[in-house]
Amino acid sequence: MNKQEKLAILKDMINIDSTNGNEEEVADYLLKQFAKYGILSEKVAYSEARTNLVSKIGGKNGKVLGFSGHMDVVDAGDRKAWKTPPFQATESDGKLFGRGSTDMKSGLAAMVIAMIELEQEGKLIDGQIKLLATIGEEIGEIGAAQLTTLGYADDLDGLIIGEPSVRQIIYAHKGSMNYTLVSYGKNAHSSTPELGINAIDNLMLFYKEVEQYVAGIHQTNDILGVFTHNVTVIEGGNQVNSIPARAQLQGNIRTIPEVDNEKTEQVFCTIVSKLNKQEGVHLEITWDYNKMPVFSDPKSNLVKIAESIAKEQFGKTIPIIGLAGTTDAAEFIKAKNQFPLIIFGPGNNTPHEVNEYVDIENYLEMIDVYKAIAIQFLK
Ligand SMILES: [Zn+2]
Structure with missing residues (x-):
């Protein structure tokens, strides 16, 4: 995919107003994108207009790496304070503005594109990537709770949550x-x-x-x-x-x-x-x-791989830290088996703010980061 195609997918996602609901439109959009490349998805309905999405690439053997992102966004807030319409993705000065650009449609889009490219390039020889796109993260992590209860996280050997992490790897957060x-x-x-x-x-x-x-x-x-x-x-x-x-x-x-x-x-x-x-x-x-505190192993294989790939990609060592805010991880850790997890995604400190944006370069680089982590982790 070229840069414009990658940006177009993110823009389309931001243009869908999925404020605390209506995630089905995002799920359908992603399902269609995957289907173009022969990738199968399963919709896991929660209620009217609210549907989680589970999509997989790779084989039946080997490890399973989870990619996860939420499809809902928070309310746009004071619309008059926005310089651009919140649900009309707008490019300016290397940034893409819109509600959910940072939290976290850029992370989700980057994961989806990484999967599509890996599938196209046939680079994934071993293992499987399973996307868990969730509803209602912002209002109780209800989609992650539903997927976990139904067993969708039971076969994971590792999980990356693509929440904005400001070029840091997060392995723990408070409850x-x-x-x-x-x-x-x-x-x-x-x-x-x-x-x-x-x-x-x-x-x-x-x-x-x-x-x-x-x-x-x-x-x-x-x-x-x-x-x-x-x-x-x-x-x-x-x-x-x-x-x-x-x-x-x-x-x-x-x-x-x-x-x-x-x-x-x-x-x-x-x-x-x-x-x-x-x-x-x-x-x-x-x-x-x-919601429980999350405390994954800072020395896990997944952290080490992510750290070395980030260093290669960003040209410097990035911090490995804990965080105060909660994520869908608080639900996924209730799965039958324990697995290492990290929160690592494009974005900055503008979630939930007016004029939320993502640096386009950061979004694009994370696509390559996700691809490289998956290949190494599943090898
Ligand atoms: Zn979020």
């Missing part, structure tokens, strides 16, 4: 959890508070206990850093001279292997049940989102 805590009280006139139960007061009991617990965590992870907890949404009461009967807060937690999701859930639930023993306190906690 992420969201929860909602509701405090139930009893309304009363604020002149006679003794007749009511102040739901906000009781909510704050929880808040204080949790903050105290977090302040007492001294374990850190050398790569990922510290455990964090933040209350991000709070609401309660509806009238200034009434004792509030209901209040709630929502929090986000970023976990590390030393203080993982299971431990966190246990501690938070213990705090709730302890406080509920106090008279008048009625708290209920719900876990809305629960």
Whole structure:
């Protein structure tokens, strides 16, 4: 494929508005591109207009390398702040602008093109590449969860997630959890508070206990850093001279292997049940989102190969690091077998921002990087 054809595929993908849904159009587009070269794909439906895509090249023998990228993008945000229409890929000054250019249609397109070229060139003698294109990464990694539950990741010997990694290889990231805590009280006139139960007061009991617990965590992870907890949404009461009967807060937690999701859930639930023993306190906690930390081996074969190929391609050694944000990897690691994984893809620090862009050179070079990694890994 020449440069223009490679760019055209990425532009077509950006021009499909797949904001938190509508991924089927992207899946159909990719399926058609693969079909032109005789590559078979399977659609794995999630719901109306939402379909994962699994495509394979290579033989039945040898290792299986997974390529994965998500097809959804986040909302365009403030459209007036965009210099170019978010769903109309626009080239300017060596950059390609548009929602999803960095996160992560460039990574997905680069993987698809790498597979098509390897198939055309007949370079893949051993092993297999399996593309897992997912839906709903941005809203709960639901596509990766579905594919993992159905066993699509069970035969992987390695996995590359093409999320933007700013010319770095990522092998670990924190976990992420969201929860909602509701405090139930009893309304009363604020002149006679003794007749009511102040739901906000009781909510704050929880808040204080949790903050105290977090302040007492001294374990850190050398790569990922510290455990964090933040209350991000709070609401309660509806009238200034009434004792509030209901209040709630929502929090986000970023976990590390030393203080993982299971431990966190246990501690938070213990705090709730302890406080509920106090008279008048009625708290209920719900876990809305629960993604495990990912910690792959930094010395794995896959990391070493990616590192040496990146060095060749970029002309310098690139960093091998951990990351705070979560990815589909948090779901794929639940597969039956363990395998090394890396997050390595074109893109920069503009995901979710207005005027998101990808450097065209970075996008194109990653196609060659993916090809070279696959050939070496599967040899
Ligand atoms: Zn992403």
